[in-house]
Amino acid sequence: MKSAHIPRATIQRLAVYVQVLETLLQEGDSVISSDGLARACGVNPSQIRKDLAYFGEFGVRGVGYYVQDLLTAIKQSLGIDRTWNVALVGVGNLGRALLRHGIFRRRGFILVGAFDCDPFKIGEEVAGLEVVCSRRLKEKVSELEIEIGIITTPPERAQRAANYLIEAGVRGIVNFAPARISVPENVAVEYVDFMHHIFSVAFNISINQSKGLS
Amino acid sequence: MKSAHIPRATIQRLAVYVQVLETLLQEGDSVISSDGLARACGVNPSQIRKDLAYFGEFGVRGVGYYVQDLLTAIKQSLGIDRTWNVALVGVGNLGRALLRHGIFRRRGFILVGAFDCDPFKIGEEVAGLEVVCSRRLKEKVSELEIEIGIITTPPERAQRAANYLIEAGVRGIVNFAPARISVPENVAVEYVDFMHHIFSVAFNISINQSKGLS
Missing domain, CATH: 1.10.10.10 (Winged helix-like DNA-binding domain superfamily/Winged helix DNA-binding domain)
Incomplete structure (x- = not known):
């Protein structure tokens, strides 16, 4: 089907x-x-x-x-009648919030690895996961059978995070960093872009005001 | 234009x-x-x-x-050549991450109020803002000239948060909670839905695999 x-x-x-x-x-x-x-x-x-x-x-x-x-x-x-193992790269504020967010697990997406290149974060435990150096993605992706990567790095590090994930064999990426990334044709990418939603709300408020709706 | x-x-x-x-x-x-x-x-x-x-x-x-x-x-x-004052309702993990996220301010959306109905959170300081009881939204929206609301509550509280915002006069809402909300016609709503992005990535990985692309 x-x-x-x-x-x-x-x-x-x-x-x-x-x-x-x-x-x-x-x-x-x-x-x-x-x-x-x-x-x-x-x-x-x-x-x-x-x-x-x-x-x-x-x-x-x-x-x-x-x-x-x-x-x-x-x-x-949709192929979501099974679980998918997911890695998160970039353990900042947003990354931590997503690691602690119950919705991924409830929907069958299990966060099994947390990665960062900051030596001060490596070894720290967040939501039951030990933060691992991003350079070890290849080894961990294979060990933990990771299929999807979530990127929550600052924008200037998003491409490097994507490269690590792709080299490690990940074929799907959800990018929360506000930056475009280049990937090969066989890698699926989705962007979670807060800003287009807030821009859209601002635009529609302005339109409604000019129509006298508010 | x-x-x-x-x-x-x-x-x-x-x-x-x-x-x-x-x-x-x-x-x-x-x-x-x-x-x-x-x-x-x-x-x-x-x-x-x-x-x-x-x-x-x-x-x-x-x-x-x-x-x-x-x-x-x-x-x-887009009406974003000026600043917009924004309230955030729901100071959980995701709410805290967004309050601390620099991108809103950089793009002219200033988070000026943080609201929650949990008595243990009220009075706490997050990203320089004191968390205020959600029941005080009406007073604060007018005092702080808030035009947009961000909802980061659990799904079952999203509609109540929306009601508070709308009664307070807010005309645009960005909803991060995984729940649909009902609003009057003159209120602009956008949903930030992580799950549809991760579903889409899972679906496309499955499709690529069946095409022999991976």
Whole structure:
């Protein structure tokens, strides 16, 4: 069922669907109407039906969706029905916060290694992990079976961190550093860019004010 | 020059252009070719020309772009050529990391208030700010001229934090909590969702593996 042709925008929305479906399960809801799911996810019903159609026939006429089945199917399609071992490079304020953040583990992404090149940080324990020198990534990636790297270095060190990860055999990177990085074609990169969200909010406030909406 | 018709995807890319242009300025580059800018931003040249066309005629034939002029124009259009006062609600690990993160101030978003409802956190000083009870948001938003709120609470408290911010008159929210929030039409909301990025990386690694690319 896994398809390379699922559009990027659909994948973004799937993450929201996973979040909402998991909350429903926790609250003991086993069935949800397609309108209810759409409302909870903040998208329109026709969009949700279109997105879910990539994974097969899920809606049941007069019932809606079975929450657990739908969640399982989405997770299988995204390849997140198993756990992934993750390394974090850059143990600053943001890196520490992410190491301590429960959400990665809850969603199956296990932070198994913390790396930094600062000699004052190496050997320190953060969230149960000992900080290891970034130069040892290659050895550790193989030992700990790490598949994904998270970069939380200052921007000027992001490329070097990416190079270490790629040389070590990591094929997917989530970059929180405010810098573009170059990677080979076979490496998947995503940028978590706070600033575009805050820019967008500022822009929309200005627009709403000029429309007299506020 | 400000336009309500700039597409959302363009605004996302503008944040990258701002990042790259500021780095160029710091490095002393006053001019960049449109191909060079496209490469540095990781987009194709025709896309960048199309995006920048929303702000007027900037490219100079045979020269490219004047870095400072382009940066100023983009910032004016986004409404980020001035400073914005920002409140953060939820002083946990992630909240603390963001309060200490220099990038907001460098880009003109000044964190002027930190709020939490935990009595053990109220009164504590984080990054030079005293943590204040979330119930006092209304008074503080007016006193400190806060226009944007950042939510870093646990997911189950995100809606309450949003309600406090909106009652206090805040018209733009950046939500880092993994939960959807309901807001009136005149309030701009953006979600910073780590998980969709890490899902996307996992998905793309799986796709690349099935294509034999890794």
